[in-house]
Amino acid sequence: xxxxxxxxxxxxxxxxxxxxxxxxxxxxxxxxxxxxxxxxxxxxxxxxxxxxxxxxxxxxxxxxxxxxxxxxxxxxxxxxxxxxxxxxxxxxxxxxxxxxxxxxxxxxxxxxxxxxxxxxxxxxxxxxxxxxxxxxxxxxxxxxxxxxxxxxxx
Amino acid sequence: xxxxxxxxxxxxxxxxxxxxxxxxxxxxxxxxxxxxxxxxxxxxxxxxxxxxxxxxxxxxxxxxxxxxxxxxxxxxxxxxxxxxxxxxxxxxxxxxxxxxxxxxxxxxxxxxxxxx
Numbered sequence: 001x002x003x004x005x006x007x008x009x010x011x012x013x014x015x016x017x018x019x020x021x022x023x024x025x026x027x028x029x030x031x032x033x034x035x036x037x038x039x040x041x042x043x044x045x046x047x048x049x050x051x052x053x054x055x056x057x058x059x060x061x062x063x064x065x066x067x068x069x070x071x072x073x074x075x076x077x078x079x080x081x082x083x084x085x086x087x088x089x090x091x092x093x094x095x096x097x098x099x100x101x102x103x104x105x106x107x108x109x110x111x112x113x114x115x116x117x118x119x120x121x122x123x124x125x126x127x128x129x130x131x132x133x134x135x136x137x138x139x140x141x142x143x144x145x146x147x148x149x150x151x152x153x154x
Numbered sequence: 155x156x157x158x159x160x161x162x163x164x165x166x167x168x169x170x171x172x173x174x175x176x177x178x179x180x181x182x183x184x185x186x187x188x189x190x191x192x193x194x195x196x197x198x199x200x201x202x203x204x205x206x207x208x209x210x211x212x213x214x215x216x217x218x219x220x221x222x223x224x225x226x227x228x229x230x231x232x233x234x235x236x237x238x239x240x241x242x243x244x245x246x247x248x249x250x251x252x253x254x255x256x257x258x259x260x261x262x263x264x265x266x267x268x269x270x
Contacts, residue, residue: 003175005254009261013268021268031267032260113264115257120250121175 004118012110019070022102034060042067046075065099074101079123096123173222174242182207183215187224187238195228195235 011018021027025036029048036048041064048060062077078095098119105112178184186201202212216236219225223242228235 003250005250005257007254007257007261009265011265011268017268018264021264027267031263033263113261115261117253117257120246120253123249 003121004116005120007113007115009113009115010107010110011113015070015104015106015111018104018111018113019073022073023067036060040064040067040073040075062100063097066101070104072101072103074099076100076119098123174224174246177218177222177224178243180215180218182211183219186212186215186219187243190225190236190238195230195237197230197233197235201236 013021021031023040025039025046028034028040029036029051033050033052034048035051036046038046040046044064046060046062046064050056050058050060052058062075065074065076066072076097076099078097096119098117101114101116101118103114103116105114178187182205185205189201190196198209198212198216201216202209205212207215216225216227220227223239226237226239228237
């Protein structure tokens, strides 16, 4: 059982290009869908507004951690209890956070990007999503899921 | 990744995730959970079977699992039997799966963005 998410993706673009897409706040905003107030600065709070249609009331907040050029970009961000419009704005500074890391590696065809998000073990259990508890396949189904999950990540 | 889907209905339970991860971060307990995944009820004797641990050691591990709500004790006559409650693990797993899916979508957009 793991408390982290890891993703590896091959990008057909040079490391320098990927680095810019990650750390230039305009470019980051394009693909992530957030309008950021200013550039990312290591050790500082980054603020912005989500631009995803219908969810523009959501704030973006993260504390930029490491910016090691073309190697590592990381930040911590909150996982609020609720992001329902009625509950907003929340005091995100009081919410528990996870650590997001983007690591870049040069490959023959471009860049290998490894994304990890860790620290889920520190989140309270109410950060779960009832809407996503769709595994109503009954007991057997749930057991199977859990068995697979625990066996996968001993 | 937009965080639009991080919304959820507030629930009454406020059990922290950490103990669930901690409880499962042990090989013996993990194998107990795997065993309990296969059926409804197990006695201590059945759970001790095939393990090199003593009945006492197994009981201790079961207690840890019980405290986190992963395992429930049910009485069958004079005997205690143990069964799995899939909820705590399922809850942790659902949230991880969800965040994971959000990242897949965001990384796909990043890929399109840098490769265009």
